[in-house]
């Protein structure tokens with residue numbers, strides 16, 4: 001079943017009563033695509049005001065992203081893209097939510113059996129990307145992913161809404177499925193845990209990305225953007241400016 005045939009899922013494309021017109025098939029406006037550009041003038045990033053520790057600068061920018069969210073400028077300030085490498089060497093990327101910035105790293109939660117879970121277990125090299133376009137900023141992180149302690153994953157899981165907890169049990173993330181199978185699995189776990197708290201599934205938990213490189217990008221006029229790249233060394237962080 002496709003979403004277009006799901007009249008029981010209000011808000012989804014194709015839901016009865018909403019326009020099924022999702023664009024004209026075969027039409028792409030390449031003129032509009034090519035003409036789309038922004039002249040960036042929102043701020044600057046200079047060495048004099050940038051902390052020596054990239055995580056301090058990240059935390060400052062994350063605060064700015066939250067403020068932009070509060071001002072209605074930006075959605076999901078904690079959303080980040082995680083890129084992993086498959087057994088065949090091919091990269092893949094998806095969005096997740098940052099859930100903690102602690103112990104010198106960036107934590108997110110997921111299903112350890114998912115594609116990303118399996119890829120990061122097999123090859124911990126990882127890249128993150130925060131695309132805060134509304135404030136003309138981007139942060140790139142490169143490093144290694146490690147599992148968050150079980151106790152910490154369980155503590156975080158316990159804070160999730162019950163529906164999300166049940167969803168974690170019900171979804172064999174990244175496996176092929178159908179709407180009906182998922183609904184049946186959800187109903188099953190709802191019944192299984194009807195009498196109490198939902199425990200953290202053994203196949204679900206956090207990854208912490210420990211950075212080796214962090215790069216900050218601030219959009220500037222005429223494509224003369226500011227880029228500061230921090231690289232971890234035995235003596236601390238080394239910082240350089242990169243050409244835009």
Ligand SMILES: Cc1cc2nc3c(=O)[nH]c(=O)nc-3n(C[C@H](O)[C@H](O)[C@H](O)COP(=O)(O)O)c2cc1C
Pocket residue numbers: 076079092093094095096097098108109110111114115116117173174
């Ligand atoms: C805004 C947003 C936030 C998301 N947050 C998470 C998350 O925190 N954890 C997660 O496993 N998937 C999250 N997803 C779904 C992932 O992008 C992805 O579809 C899923 O994890 C399966 O990826 P995989 O098959 O590559 O493992 C999010 C998606 C979006 C668009």
